[in-house]
Structures are given as structure tokens and as C-alpha cells.
Amino acid sequence: MFKTTTDADLAGNPIDEFIGNSIKYAAVTAAAKLGVFTALREGPKTLEELAGAIGASVDGTRAVADVAAVLGWLELSDGRYATGPLAERWLDTDSVLDFTPALLWAYELTNVLWELPQAVRDGKPAQSLWERWADKPEAGKDFSAYMKVKSRLTVDSITEAVPVPEGAQRLLDLGGSHGLHTMAFCRRYPELTATILDLPEALANTGAALEAEGLADRVSLRRGSFLTEDLGEGYDVVLLFEIVHNHTDEENRDLIARAAKALRPGGKIVVLEDVRGEKLDEHNAAFSLAMFACSGDRTYSLPEITGWMEDADLATVEHIALPSSVSLVVGTK
Structure with missing residues (x-):
């Protein structure tokens, strides 16, 4: 310029x-x-x-x-x-890959990054994203719309790669927001029903999307925080897609443990994440900085995520690479 x-x-x-x-x-x-x-x-x-x-x-x-x-x-x-x-x-706007939401979220991210020097000094931002959204719910809606279009880039490869247990009937999507992944799994597995648990502002448009896809009778919405809400039990699959980077090690350890308790024997926890490698990676380093600015958190390594699952007494842990910056870490009960 x-x-x-x-x-x-x-x-x-x-x-x-x-x-x-x-x-x-x-x-x-x-x-x-x-x-x-x-x-x-x-x-x-x-x-x-x-x-x-x-x-x-x-x-x-x-x-x-x-x-x-x-x-x-x-x-x-x-x-x-x-x-x-x-x-x-x-x-x-006629394309499923309309990236307008990405520009709207980038505008809000500018406001977050403006406060980065002070966040670095303090060890965390003055407000997390969720606290910001309490005052500016429209920003939460912009973020949800952004995550939806971003997820469209990888949803097919993710759905194909996740090893859903044979005969699975119940899926729990923690932080599922727009519902894109849940809907893809329900289309792929007709016997599956699902629950999406997320904050009210993140689910603002999800009900209408489910209606449009004819899946409202198979997918229920729970409004609340997965950090504090009872997760229930008897699930075949629990999804934690692109959420652990927004939480502390302690919060993630507790969340994985509670998700493991919500599984039936043979059920799976599936973490989708931009996993931090042994060597610095340009994309991961930038993404981790953005997460620190947004919530004071960071990306995590495969040994860290595996450790949470092993501490939750999951029997096996598998890492599955994807044709993108994110990959899957799957723990089986």
C-alpha cells in the first residue's frame, strides 16, 4: 500500500x-x-x-x-x-462460501488486538470474548457466522475422518455454535440424534439452520456454558471442535474428564484443534497469539491433549491428520 x-x-x-x-x-x-x-x-x-x-x-x-x-x-x-x-x-451472498462474516469478525478482532500490549503485561486480556459479547451480542453473532463459513472449508474431510462407533445413536457437540458439523454427522449417519451445548448468542441462528435442513427433530439445542453445565451421560460421541485453545489447561483437563464420564463404554471424545508442533509454525504461532489476545489462552501440543485424555482414563488415544491446519485427537473409552 x-x-x-x-x-x-x-x-x-x-x-x-x-x-x-x-x-x-x-x-x-x-x-x-x-x-x-x-x-x-x-x-x-x-x-x-x-x-x-x-x-x-x-x-x-x-x-x-x-x-x-x-x-x-x-x-x-x-x-x-x-x-x-x-x-x-x-x-x-449466493455462495455457501461467502466470506463476508470473516471481514466482520476481522473488524471486531481489530478492537481485541488493539489491547494486546496491556494483555501481555497483565497475562490476560481485560475481558474475554464471552465477556465482550455480553455487552456486544452482535459481535458474538458475527463470530458464529465466521466460524460457520470457516468450517465449510473442512467439514467434509472432518466428517469422513472421524471414527464414529458402529451403531452410534447419540452425539454431544460442545461449543457447536452454528451446528454445521452436527448437521453433517446427522446427514451421514441417519440413526444419529444430537445435542449442541453452547452460549445463547452463539446459538442465535442455529435453530433456523436446523429447520432449513429438516433436522430440527434430531438435533436439540442447550443454551449454557459447557464449563459448568451437567453434560449428561450415555453419548456415543462427544465433539470438542476448536474450543480447547480458548481455555486454560485446568479447564480443558476438567472438561475432558467430564466429557469422558458422559460417554458410554466404547464411546469417543473427538478434539478438533490446531495442534502446536515441536517446531514453530507460522500459522500456529499467529493463531496462538490471537487466542491469547481474545481469552488469555493458547494452542496446545499433542502430548498435552493426549495427557488430558489419558488422565480421564480413556483407553486409547489416536491422532488423525487432516488436509488443513487442524487435526483430530480421538480418545476412546
Whole structure:
């Protein structure tokens, strides 16, 4: 974005690299938050028309839209703004892979990361995500929508890889939010019924999704915290998908132990997680930092996750690699 010098020896300097990238990030996420891309789905608009459509000032709209146009998210021709090739590719509302929720969550994540220096000093953020959502439930809904589109990238490979016990009838999805994984398992295993336990704001749109898929009679929703709620018993499968990185070692150890008690003999706990390796990995390190900023927690290694399962007296533990950054750790009772 910034090119403060043509000197090749100074390429990638902090001004161009970090300040420039910050402006890119701010412009595109602000455009999504303001509804710029939504407004332009109706067709091209002049600056004044676009500003009116999103209820914003003309000068502010121009500043954001011009950067988005330079980056290819919008196009500016003959004084009219229109969706650009990147928006056409990634923000198509008719596509199941509409990544608009990712931009909306990125906007909220900016606010979280702004407080990172103080969180590092204190050892944790002043508020966890869940505490933030109590004051801003719309942010919780944005996060749930983001997780849904993110999960669409891997849901098929995950469903195929999970070793569901033969004849399984009951599944418990802890922190299942959007219900995408539960619905996929129910479609794959017609005899399966399921329960999703998550916070109320995370389940805001799940009931409607279940109705749309014709699965409302097979999937029940429980609103509450899986850290404190009674998990029940007699389950064949308990899913903990992308949640342990948001909790402390002590909380995860307790959660795995309680999940193990909720299993019938031969049942399985399935953890889906971005597992920390022995060597630093670019993606995992960045993700772990984001988790610290959001909740004061981190990613965990395979020995740590395996240890929780062994301490819960699970008979066997298996690690299953997937064609993505996440993998499965499966414990059998």
C-alpha cells in the first residue's frame, strides 16, 4: 500500500509493510462493517449514492472506497463505484462460501488486538470474548457466522475422518455454535440424534439452520456454558471442535474428564484443534497469539491433549491428520 521509497535495499521496511498493511486491513473491514459491499450488490453507485446507501459522510465514504478500489475489492469507473473482482470472488451472498462474516469478525478482532500490549503485561486480556459479547451480542453473532463459513472449508474431510462407533445413536457437540458439523454427522449417519451445548448468542441462528435442513427433530439445542453445565451421560460421541485453545489447561483437563464420564463404554471424545508442533509454525504461532489476545489462552501440543485424555482414563488415544491446519485427537473409552 505505502511505497515511501524506490530504493530496493529499503523494500519491506516497517512503514510500507506494517502501516500500509494496517490501512489495507482497516479499509476493507470498515467497508464490510459499513455495508459498502452489500449496497453495491444492487448495482454501481456514485459516491453520493453510496454514501447515502450506507448512511455515511461523503468524504469518509470516498476515503474507504478509494482504498478498497485500489486493492481490487471495488472498481471505480466513470465516477461510479462497483464491486471489484475480489468482492465478486469472496463476498458472493449466493455462495455457501461467502466470506463476508470473516471481514466482520476481522473488524471486531481489530478492537481485541488493539489491547494486546496491556494483555501481555497483565497475562490476560481485560475481558474475554464471552465477556465482550455480553455487552456486544452482535459481535458474538458475527463470530458464529465466521466460524460457520470457516468450517465449510473442512467439514467434509472432518466428517469422513472421524471414527464414529458402529451403531452410534447419540452425539454431544460442545461449543457447536452454528451446528454445521452436527448437521453433517446427522446427514451421514441417519440413526444419529444430537445435542449442541453452547452460549445463547452463539446459538442465535442455529435453530433456523436446523429447520432449513429438516433436522430440527434430531438435533436439540442447550443454551449454557459447557464449563459448568451437567453434560449428561450415555453419548456415543462427544465433539470438542476448536474450543480447547480458548481455555486454560485446568479447564480443558476438567472438561475432558467430564466429557469422558458422559460417554458410554466404547464411546469417543473427538478434539478438533490446531495442534502446536515441536517446531514453530507460522500459522500456529499467529493463531496462538490471537487466542491469547481474545481469552488469555493458547494452542496446545499433542502430548498435552493426549495427557488430558489419558488422565480421564480413556483407553486409547489416536491422532488423525487432516488436509488443513487442524487435526483430530480421538480418545476412546
